């Protein structure tokens with residue numbers, strides 16, 4: 263494709279080193295769509311006859327279906343998907359194929375294809391995230407009133423419901439979707455027409471090409487359009503953070519499924535056994551999710567490091583953008599699918615949950631709040647309850663069985679009434695708090711939203 267000024271063949275080692283078709287072949291539907299839009303604009307500009315345009319369009323469609331059917335032979339000597347398709351088109355239809363690359367470079371071509379790929383990837387990831395949200399929502403509904411301890415520092419803090427806990431992940435995933443939507447909005451601009459870096463002396467109708475490809479507009483600086491890979495970095499960040507959310511969910515479930523917690527049971531279909539210890543039922547899916555999150559984060563770092571030293575505009579380093587991109591999209595898609603299935607069959611042991619939450623220490627804050635309602639300043643109330651806690655530990659007497667007024671007269675006879683788990687939860691009615699009523703209304707809101 264560039265042989266004009268060269269006297270020697272490219273070394274076969276360099277071909278092996280420089281080829282990208284072994285992975286960028288996946289851009290083929292986008293490459294074909296971009297080429298057809300580009301050819302149509304050439305036709306409208308009088309650069310291609312009606313017959314030439316028709317031959318190009320038909321040839322590209324045939325190549326696309328051959329690739330889809332696995333009947334296309336990719337050549338690493340032709341480096342990438344762009345040159346593989348163009349060379350095959352010219353082989354099939356003759357001279358018209360050789361006109362296709364007029365007013366275009368592989369630099370604006372690859373930028374276009376990659377944006378189109380990212381757009382599709384965002385749409386399918388968004389659907390997959392919504393499916394996981396629906397599975398979590400279903401679990402939240404089943405367990406809207408299942409009381410569990412809420413933790414900070416992995417120490418029991420205050421009572422919440424499992425429904426509230428599941429809905430926390432629905433919230434995180436909603437932000438993940440909005441980050442993807444934001445990325446999609448910013449990336450949906452057509453770079454075609456930017457040429458190698460400085461546009462072209464042949465003016466094609468850029469807005470028409472953009473509209474045909476579903477872009478919202480055209481890029482406004484040819485150099486930036488060629489050098490820009492922000493949209494990939496943004497997508498890799500969104501996938502890494504979504505992975506981090508699911509990794510945290512995994513960690514919760516790993517703890518919940520341990521004998522020490524005993525809160526949850528994963529289905530046999532979503533756990534594995536041990537080849538040595540017959541009793542084992544391991545939460546491997548959760549662990550693999552946690553592990554894959556390292557990979558998602560690594561892919562983001564991989565791209566950012568590749569970008570940081572690059573002068574404008576295109577540098578061949580940029581070809582290294584696609585392996586991490588494809589890997590993160592594939593990885594997160596699989597993570598979402600398997601987690602959706604696993605969550606759908608997750609069961610909670612309500613008794614174990616309630617038992618753990620029944621530790622009266624979890625209501626120490628409520629006891630301090632009770633003193634506040636009797637007029638005691640919070641700092642003093644905190645201190646008084648702290649003394650009661652120390653007394654409970656020292657005498658090995660549960661907090662709710664101490665003679666509180668004896669510890670300090672600030673505690674009235676009604677102080678004991680604080681130690682009702684159900685009442686404590688029911689009192690948490692402010693928006694965002696975990697009363698069962700609030701959780702149910704949040705579930706209704708999410709159901710309507712999803």
Ligand code: ARG
Nearest residue numbers: 282342368369372576580581
């Ligand atoms: N395979 C290349 C890539 O992915 C396409 C662009 C090649 N451009 C060039 N000037 N060599 O980046």
